[in-house]
Every structure is written in structure tokens, then in C-alpha cells.
Amino acid sequence: MTDIRDQAYLSGEDVKQLNFIKASRQYVFRKYYRSGLRSHIFEVLLAGDVEKETQGVIRDGIRVFPKAVPIKMFRIFRSRFDSKDEIFFEIKRYKTLLDHLGPAFIARSEEFITDYRGTGTTRILLCGLQEYIHGEILDPWRLSGRENLTALLSSMPHSNDMDSRLQTAVTSVRDFVRGIRELITTTGYIPDLAGVGNLIITPGGGIKLVDINNIVEIKKDHTVHLDDKGYPACDVSIQVLSILETKLLNKNLSRTDPLFKLFLHPERLETVKAIEREFYKTLGTD
Ligand SMILES: Nc1ncnc2c1ncn2[C@@H]1O[C@H](COP(=O)(O)OP(=O)(O)O)[C@@H](O)[C@H]1O
Numbered sequence: 538m539t540d541i542r543d544q545a546y547l548s549g550e551d552v553k554q555l556n557f558i559k560a561s562r563q564y565v566f567r568k569y570y571r572s573g574l575r576s577h578i579f580e581v582l583l584a585g586d587v588e589k590e591t592q593g594v595i596r597d598g599i600r601v602f603p604k605a606v607p608i609k610m611f612r613i614f615r616s617r618f619d620s621k622d623e624i625f626f627e628i629k630r631y632k633t634l635l636d637h638l639g640p641a642f643i644a645r646s647e648e649f650i651t652d653y654r655g656t657g658t659t660r661i662l663l664c665g666l667q668e669y670i671h672g673e674i675l676d677p678w679r680l681s682g683r684e685n686l687t688a689l690l691s692s693m694p695h696s697n698d699m700d701s702r703l704q705t706a707v708t709s710v711r712d713f714v715r716g717i718r719e720l721i722t723t724t725g726y727i728p729d730l731a732g733v734g735n736l737i738i739t740p741g742g743g744i745k746l747v748d749i750n751n752i753v754e755i756k757k758d759h760t761v762h763l764d765d766k767g768y769p770a771c772d773v774s775i776q777v778l779s780i781l782e783t784k785l786l787n788k789n790l791s792r793t794d795p796l797f798k799l800f801l802h803p804e805r806l807e808t809v810k811a812i813e814r815e816f817y818k819t820l821g822t823d
């Protein structure tokens with residue numbers, strides 16, 4: 538991927554002045570329409586595809602405008618880092634995630650560090666060139682059962698029949714959950730499973746975690762810990778784990794699992810809900 542990094546031509550307000558990407562006629566960086574709190578996300582597109590999208594192509598005598606599909610996603614982590622050690626620590630956390638979940642369940646990223654000199658001062662940035670995951674967002678908070686997986690899958694065309702795709706999806710969720718549990722047991726960390734768009738279901742029934750930069754420590758005490766943005770990421774991610782198990786895998790471990798006994802205690806759930814409400818209020822999206 539070094540060639541993209543070295544030759545990329547930039548478009549879009551925010552990246553016009555990124556000093557670390559060289560001009561190229563081959564690639565276009567376009568701000569992605571979905572974006573999160575922690576990362577700036579850009580699609581890396583082939584210039585030829587963007588041209589077809591905007592100028593159109595004639596097919597069977599009709600001009601159509603095929604949507605350009607990203608060949609990569611380019612992420613810039615918004616956090617400020619004061620030292621390279623802090624960044625290496627962050628990258629190590631991503632590597633831990635990759636080791637435990639494996640490439641089948643996370644969107645792989647080539648992480649790199651760069652100097653940004655756009656604002657008069659030099660800043661160290663953590664960036665990633667990540668595989669683009671085509672699919673639908675799996676919103677855990679709207680899950681009532683496997684019928685939601687069927688609905689998501691049927692909105693995406695695929696050559697396999699629905700029964701086998703659904704079976705694949707259930708197996709993927711099961712293996713994904715197993716990986717998350719193994720990560721928790723061996724490292725004491727959990728990734729943010731709750732953020733909007735963090736989990737994607739692919740047309741064939743795969744599940745992928747695309748948000749790889751927010752991994753939090755599970756502190757097993759009676760305090761609801763907040764991440765650097767003021768979000769109870771650990772608590773809500775454990776809630777999502779339980780939702781996936783209960784709604785999609787038909788397992789209910791909330792009374793027996795020590796982790797769930799602590800984190801899904803009704804009083805604690807209330808506290809977390811109140812914190813979340815405040816969080817969204819300050820964001821102005823509630
Ligand atoms: N590799 C990817 N492929 C497809 N969609 C992605 C990819 N990375 C991010 N997205 C989408 O972009 C949005 C923001 O990404 P996310 O990684 O969650 O950012 P943040 O770290 O700011 O929360 C989400 O809706 C997510 O689905």
C-alpha cells in the first residue's frame with residue numbers, strides 16, 4: 538500500500554492540506570459520509586471510478602452513474618498523542634485485537650505514524666489504511682432475534698440462498714463472540730462494540746468489527762468508568778456482548794456469568810443509561 542500513501546491525490550475539505558500525502562492522479566480521497574467521534578474517515582477511490590460516478594457511463598443505451606466503491610478506507614485518529622510511545626501503545630492494542638479475533642472478524646488496517654504540519658505546529662498523527670468492508674451496519678440495540686439478520690442480509694444481493702447465509706451469519710456471530718470472550722479472559726480488555734457502525738454484516742453473512750481504535754480495560758469494580766470522550770464504553774460493550782449472545786445465539790448468561798452479574802446489574806444499567814443520556818445531550822444528538 539506504500540504506493541497509495543506516496544502518490545495520493547486529495548480531494549475534500551479536510552484533507553486538502555495534509556502534507557504527508559503526495560499528489561497523484563490515480564487515487565481520490567473522499568470524506569466518508571459516515572464518520573465517528575474518534576476518527577476522520579476517508580474513502581480511497583480510483584480516480585477512474587469517481588469519474589464514472591460523476592460523469593456516468595452508457596449501459597444499454599442509458600446513462601447510469603455507478604457508485605465508486607472504495608479500494609481502502611483511510612483513517613486518521615483524532616486523538617492527540619504527546620509521544621511516539623503513546624502511539625505505539627495504541628498500535629499494540631490493535632495488534633492484540635487482531636491476535637485474538639483474527640482477520641476474519643476485524644477490518645485489517647496498516648497503521649502508520651506521520652507528522653502533521655497543517656496548523657503551524659507539528660503534531661504526531663496515527664493513521665491507518667484499512668480494508669473497506671462492504672455491508673450493512675449491525676445495530677445491536679435494535680436486535681430482537683435472528684429475523685433481524687435475515688432482514689439485513691436480504692437487503693444485500695448475494696448468490697447464496699438465504700438459509701445458508703443466515704446459517705453463516707449465526708456461525709460468524711458465535712465465533713466472533715467466542716473471540717471477544719477469549720480476549721476478555723486473557724487480556725482484560727474489550728473493544729467498543731456499541732458505537733454506531735462499529736459492527737458490519739457482510740452480504741455473505743460475515744461479521745466485522747471496523748472500529749479498531751477504541752479498546753478499553755475492563756475494571757471489575759462498582760464504578761462506571763468513562764473513556765476519554767466521557768462515554769461508558771466498557772459497560773455498553775459488555776451489554777452488547779450479552780445482547781449478541783441472548784438475541785442471536787439464544788444463550789442467556791446474565792444470571793450465571795460473573796462479568797454479566799456485575800455489569801448487567803439492574804441498578805448499574807440505570808446508572809449507565811443516565812450517563813449515556815447526558816453524553817448524547819452534550820453531543821446535541823438526543
Ligand atoms: N473499514 C471500513 N469499512 C466500512 N465502513 C467503515 C470502515 N471503517 C469505518 N467505517 C464506517 O465509518 C463510520 C465511523 O467509523 P468508526 O471506525 O466507528 O469511527 P470512530 O472511531 O470515529 O467511531 C462507521 O459508521 C463505520 O461503519
Ligand SMILES: [Mg+2]
Nearest residue numbers: 573732735748
Ligand atoms: Mg465507532
